[in-house]
Amino acid sequence: MNLTIIAINILAVVGLLIAFVKDRNKTVKSLVVAGKSFIEILPMVFIIVIIIGLLLGFIPPDEISRFVGEQSGLKGVLLVGVVGAFMHTPSLLSFPLAASLLEEGASVSAVAAFITTLTMIGMVTLPLEIKELGKKMALLRNGLSFIIAIIIALIMGAVL
């Protein structure tokens, strides 16, 4: 157990208590929503956990670092950025995956690009975004998000 885990659990419990005092029905409704999303995300959690296990167990660190390590340079960062943009996984699950890549010799830039494009860009949900916001705005948002993700990644690589 570490501090972050304890903090987030305390936050949840305190939130629940406050909610319960304010409005019992709404709290029950929140818990139902929470339960449903947990069940929904559960298969993805197992999938990611197994993939991380296989990744760390089977692929030697120098293989990973050749593609997305320091020496892969901008090409590696762009590659992971594109992968992140197309992946349709809950953003919460990108963090353990990113951590395992980092452990395996991926560069800070590559990992930062991966997280940022994965969270900000949704190629899979792009049609929905176009329908709601119009083609121009949706394409601009996704396109520019990719560019700023790469800039953020390069700055992070330089600083950390």
Place this chain on the structure above:
Amino acid sequence: MEKRKGKRKMILNWTVLALIIVGSVLLLLIFPDKKDDVVRVSMDFLIEMILILPAVMILLGLFAVWVPGDIVVKFLGRASGAKGVVLSIILGALPTGPLYIAFPIAAALLRKGAKVSNIIIFLSAWACIKIPQELVELQFLGARFMALRLVLTIIFVIIMGLVIEKIMKLGGEKDIMVTTAEKS
């Protein structure tokens, strides 16, 4: 219809999981010496996630019920200037569900005449400045990584919002009006 689609996705996810389990069991039977490493790493990550995810889900659930979309629309609809930017980030960062839920809210904001920059900032904050998400990032990637990425993201997202607003204006307000008209 939305419900059936969700169900189909669930079945797909569990099927993929089953296939991956079968695949990895076979793989580990072929390479038994890797078994200990793979199982240990997977278990470590699984435990960490099981300790953190229920709490994250509860926070998401609480905010989803307590801060419905129309409250966001009410607040952001006429906010402008620095106040609008700050409000967009805060309202976007409240923990409420995946990005595609935010699109209809953003569309409603657009119809209400909210500033394009604020809508973009709101969407981006929703996508990657979520409070529970930051905590999970802190857990897995450490304080320095999380804090630096957060600061850079906020800076660049604001710049992006302003740039997109300028570009949309160059193209004339017509585009926005057309999509709005189509919607209603």
